[in-house]
Amino acid sequence: MNLREAVNKFPLFKSLIDDLQLAYNVSRDMLYASCFLSDKKLLEDEYYNVSEMLKLIKKDSSIASTLHVKLCKLRDIRGSLANLSNYRTLDDIELFEIKSFSINIEELRKLCKTHRIKVVDIPDLSPVIKTLDPDNTSIPMFYVYDSYSSELAAIRKKIKKANTDEDKELAENLRFEAEKLEDEVRFKLSETLREHSANIQKAVFAIANLEILLAKAVQAFDLNLCCPTIDDNKIEYKQLFNPVIAASLQKMSKKFQPIDIILYKSPCLITGANMSGKTVILKTIALAQYLSQFGFFVPAKSAEICLVDEILTSVTDDQDELKGLSSFAAEVLNVNNIIKAVKSKKIILALVDELAGTTNPIEGTAIVNALLKILDLHSTCSIVTTHYSDVDYPVRRLRVKGLREITDGVKITRSNIGDFIDYSLIEVDKSDVPHEALRIMEILGCDEEFLSYAKEAEKDKV
Amino acid sequence: MPFINEILKYSNLSIVGLEKNTGKTECLNYILRNIHCKGKKIAVTSVGIDGETIDQVTRTQKPEITLFSNMFFVTSEKHYREKHVTSKIIDILDISTPIGRLVVAETLDQGKVQLSGPSDTTNLKSVIKYLKNLDTDLCMVDGALSRLSLAAPTVTDAMILSTGAALSANIPQLVRYTMYVVDRINLQQVNNQLHNTLSSISSGLWAVPDMNKSDIVLPLNIDSVLALSKSKEDIFRYGSNIYIPGMISDKVLLMLKSQKNIADITLIIKDFTKIFAQPETYYAFMAKGGKIMVVDKPNLIAITVNPWSPSGYLLNSNELISQLQAKTDIPVYNIKA
Incomplete structure (x- = not known):
C-alpha cells in the first residue's frame, strides 16, 4: 500500500x-508514492533522519522557513530531464529551467552545509551551472550566449549592423544562419548535460526527500509528536492523543485526554459506556500505526510499535450505504x-468497533466470542470493542473508566459532559459493562416520559 | 510624432482593437518604433493568445511585433520557441495559458515575436506588477475588444483605441460604431468613495439612495438582471439610482426606458464593456433622459484608424479622421500614413 491509498482509506x-x-x-x-514500510531498518533510518531535522528546528526555528523559501523557488524539471535522457535536444526554456534549478540546488547545498544537514546527499551541480553559465554571471537567466561560439557572435554583430542599416533582407538571412548555429550550440549543450543527468536526477530526489523530512519534522514539532521505537512483541503508547480531534477540541477551548495503552500479540476487549471514546481510541x-509505518512521528509522549503488514479495521461509520450494503453486511x-x-x-493490526452491535445481544455476544477466539488462536494484535456484558472468551480486558464521581452542586449538561468522563483505560478481570446509558441520556436532555419508560423496563429486567 | 510624448507620461498602457485588423498591432509597432530610442525601459505583453503570423479568422497577414534591443516581453512557451529575435529568458511565471506557461524575456537585438499573455484580469495585474518590478518605465498590453472585458479598462493607466475599415467599409457607419464605443468609454465615473464601495460588489442588483453617501448601498434582493422581469418588488423603492455590476443587455435598457421615472434613473455599471446592448437601444435610453455612470473608467488617450480593410478596400483616411475628430475631443491618428 502506498500513502495515497492510505489517506483515501482513512x-x-x-x-x-x-x-x-x-x-x-x-x-x-x-510522499504520496511512498510505501507502508514494515522493514525495521528502513523505518529506523527514516526516524533518525526526521529526528535530526527536528533537532535542527528546535535549535533554530527559522531554518524551516529559510529552507521553505528556497524550496518554493524550485521548478519541476522532470519533463526536461525526461527529454534529455530521450536524446532530445533541449530548447532555451528547458535549458533555462535546468540552469535555474541547478543554481537553486547549489544554494540549498551550501545552506545544508552551513547548517550541517547531513540527512540527504545533494550532488554537486556546479559543472551543470558552469556549462549553462559561460559568462559566470550566476544569474538565473539563459540564452545561447555569444561566448559559446565565436562564429555566432560574429553573425549577431552583423545582424545588429544590418538592423541599423535597415537592410531587412540581409538581417533575415543572417538570422537564419544564427538560428542554425544556435541549434548546434543547444545540441552540444544537451550532450554535455546528458553526462550530468544522473546527478541532476539524484538532486531532484535528494531535495524532495529533504523537504519530506523537513515537513515531517515540522509536523512533529508543531503537534508535539514523539519518535517511535520498534518492538517485536508489543505496542505501547504513553499519553496517546489524536492531534486532529485535539485541534478541533481546542477551538472549543476543550482538551483531549491522552490515554495509555499496551497491546500484545493477542486480542484485547475494550468495554465502556456510550460516549466513553472507544471509537476514538480505535x-x-x-492513525498512530499508519503514521509510524509511513515514517512519521506519532502523537504520544512515548511510543513503542510493533510492525505489521496491514492495518485492518471495522468501524461502524464506514460509508457503505453508498455501496448498497446494510451496516451489518458491511x-x-x-x-x-x-x-x-x-x-x-499476514501480520496485521485488527481494530474492530462494536462488533455485531446492531444485532440482538445473544447472537451478538456469540459473534464477539467467536472472533476473539480466532484472533487469539492466531496471536493477532487486535482490539475489539463491545457493549455486550456476557462476552466470556478469556482474553485481556480493558474498560474505559467512564463517568467520574460527581461532586454536589455541579450541573452536567450536554456541553460539558465531556469534562466528566474519564477516558483512561483500566485493566479489568471480567466484563463489567457499566450501565450508564440511561444516565447519559438524562444528561443529554432526553424526553422525560421516554426516559421513565426506559427506566421502568430496565428495573423489571433486573 | 503624434502621442508618443503623451504615452511616456504613463507607466502602463493598453492598446485595444475594435475589431480584428483594425491596426492594433500596427499601432503597437508604431509606438515601439518611435519609443525605443527615448532611453526608456519598455515591456510588452498581450491579453490571451494573439500575434499569430496569419490571422486565424480572415487568413490575412498580421504583422508580428517588432521589438528592439533591451526590451522586456512576456509571451507563452509556444510563442517563445517561435520567436525571431535573440533574447534571454529571465523567468518562467506560474501562469499557464493553453499554449504553455508565460516566459519573461529580454531582447538582445532587434527582431520579431508573437505575443500571448494571461487571459484574466488577476493574472494580467500580476504580470504588470512583475514587469514593474523589473524597473520598466512603460508596460504595454496588446488587447482586443472581444477580450477587452477580461482585462483592459481597469488594469492599465491609459488606453488607445484602434478602429478601421475592418469594422465597416462605410465611413459614416464606421464613425457611428466607433463613436458608440467612445461614448461608452466616456461615461461619467462615480465619485471616489462610491467607487471603492461598489468595486467590491460583483453580482446582484443594488440601490444607491444617495450618490454622495457612499456607505449606503442597499441590496434589491434580485440575484441577476435575468430575474429582473420576475421581480415583484418595486426596484425603485430606494430611489432611482441602480447599480448592476453584471451584463447590461437590450432587455435591461428597454425595461428601464419604459419606466415613468426614466428621466431620474441613473444606472451604475461596472465599466463600459458590460454594456452589450445595441447602439439604438443605448441611444434611445439616453434620449429619454436615462443616465449611465461607471465604477471603472479607462483613460482613453488616443484613437488610431486603419483605412485598409482585410478585403483590400481602402477608405479615404483624411475623410475618416476628420469625420471622427468632429465628434470627439480625443485625438485621432492614422498610424499607417
Whole structure:
C-alpha cells in the first residue's frame, strides 16, 4: 500500500497529510508514492533522519522557513530531464529551467552545509551551472550566449549592423544562419548535460526527500509528536492523543485526554459506556500505526510499535450505504477480511468497533466470542470493542473508566459532559459493562416520559 | 510624432482593437518604433493568445511585433520557441495559458515575436506588477475588444483605441460604431468613495439612495438582471439610482426606458464593456433622459484608424479622421500614413 491509498482509506490521516507544507511538486508526488514500510531498518533510518531535522528546528526555528523559501523557488524539471535522457535536444526554456534549478540546488547545498544537514546527499551541480553559465554571471537567466561560439557572435554583430542599416533582407538571412548555429550550440549543450543527468536526477530526489523530512519534522514539532521505537512483541503508547480531534477540541477551548495503552500479540476487549471514546481510541491507534509505518512521528509522549503488514479495521461509520450494503453486511465483510488476512499468516493490526452491535445481544455476544477466539488462536494484535456484558472468551480486558464521581452542586449538561468522563483505560478481570446509558441520556436532555419508560423496563429486567 | 510624448507620461498602457485588423498591432509597432530610442525601459505583453503570423479568422497577414534591443516581453512557451529575435529568458511565471506557461524575456537585438499573455484580469495585474518590478518605465498590453472585458479598462493607466475599415467599409457607419464605443468609454465615473464601495460588489442588483453617501448601498434582493422581469418588488423603492455590476443587455435598457421615472434613473455599471446592448437601444435610453455612470473608467488617450480593410478596400483616411475628430475631443491618428 502506498500513502495515497492510505489517506483515501482513512480521512483522519488525510487531514494530517494535507497540512504538511510541501512547496516542491516532486516532494508531494514522492510522499504520496511512498510505501507502508514494515522493514525495521528502513523505518529506523527514516526516524533518525526526521529526528535530526527536528533537532535542527528546535535549535533554530527559522531554518524551516529559510529552507521553505528556497524550496518554493524550485521548478519541476522532470519533463526536461525526461527529454534529455530521450536524446532530445533541449530548447532555451528547458535549458533555462535546468540552469535555474541547478543554481537553486547549489544554494540549498551550501545552506545544508552551513547548517550541517547531513540527512540527504545533494550532488554537486556546479559543472551543470558552469556549462549553462559561460559568462559566470550566476544569474538565473539563459540564452545561447555569444561566448559559446565565436562564429555566432560574429553573425549577431552583423545582424545588429544590418538592423541599423535597415537592410531587412540581409538581417533575415543572417538570422537564419544564427538560428542554425544556435541549434548546434543547444545540441552540444544537451550532450554535455546528458553526462550530468544522473546527478541532476539524484538532486531532484535528494531535495524532495529533504523537504519530506523537513515537513515531517515540522509536523512533529508543531503537534508535539514523539519518535517511535520498534518492538517485536508489543505496542505501547504513553499519553496517546489524536492531534486532529485535539485541534478541533481546542477551538472549543476543550482538551483531549491522552490515554495509555499496551497491546500484545493477542486480542484485547475494550468495554465502556456510550460516549466513553472507544471509537476514538480505535481510530487514534490506527492513525498512530499508519503514521509510524509511513515514517512519521506519532502523537504520544512515548511510543513503542510493533510492525505489521496491514492495518485492518471495522468501524461502524464506514460509508457503505453508498455501496448498497446494510451496516451489518458491511461489518461482516470487513470482519471476514480480517479473518482471511489472519488465516493467510499476514501480520496485521485488527481494530474492530462494536462488533455485531446492531444485532440482538445473544447472537451478538456469540459473534464477539467467536472472533476473539480466532484472533487469539492466531496471536493477532487486535482490539475489539463491545457493549455486550456476557462476552466470556478469556482474553485481556480493558474498560474505559467512564463517568467520574460527581461532586454536589455541579450541573452536567450536554456541553460539558465531556469534562466528566474519564477516558483512561483500566485493566479489568471480567466484563463489567457499566450501565450508564440511561444516565447519559438524562444528561443529554432526553424526553422525560421516554426516559421513565426506559427506566421502568430496565428495573423489571433486573 | 503624434502621442508618443503623451504615452511616456504613463507607466502602463493598453492598446485595444475594435475589431480584428483594425491596426492594433500596427499601432503597437508604431509606438515601439518611435519609443525605443527615448532611453526608456519598455515591456510588452498581450491579453490571451494573439500575434499569430496569419490571422486565424480572415487568413490575412498580421504583422508580428517588432521589438528592439533591451526590451522586456512576456509571451507563452509556444510563442517563445517561435520567436525571431535573440533574447534571454529571465523567468518562467506560474501562469499557464493553453499554449504553455508565460516566459519573461529580454531582447538582445532587434527582431520579431508573437505575443500571448494571461487571459484574466488577476493574472494580467500580476504580470504588470512583475514587469514593474523589473524597473520598466512603460508596460504595454496588446488587447482586443472581444477580450477587452477580461482585462483592459481597469488594469492599465491609459488606453488607445484602434478602429478601421475592418469594422465597416462605410465611413459614416464606421464613425457611428466607433463613436458608440467612445461614448461608452466616456461615461461619467462615480465619485471616489462610491467607487471603492461598489468595486467590491460583483453580482446582484443594488440601490444607491444617495450618490454622495457612499456607505449606503442597499441590496434589491434580485440575484441577476435575468430575474429582473420576475421581480415583484418595486426596484425603485430606494430611489432611482441602480447599480448592476453584471451584463447590461437590450432587455435591461428597454425595461428601464419604459419606466415613468426614466428621466431620474441613473444606472451604475461596472465599466463600459458590460454594456452589450445595441447602439439604438443605448441611444434611445439616453434620449429619454436615462443616465449611465461607471465604477471603472479607462483613460482613453488616443484613437488610431486603419483605412485598409482585410478585403483590400481602402477608405479615404483624411475623410475618416476628420469625420471622427468632429465628434470627439480625443485625438485621432492614422498610424499607417
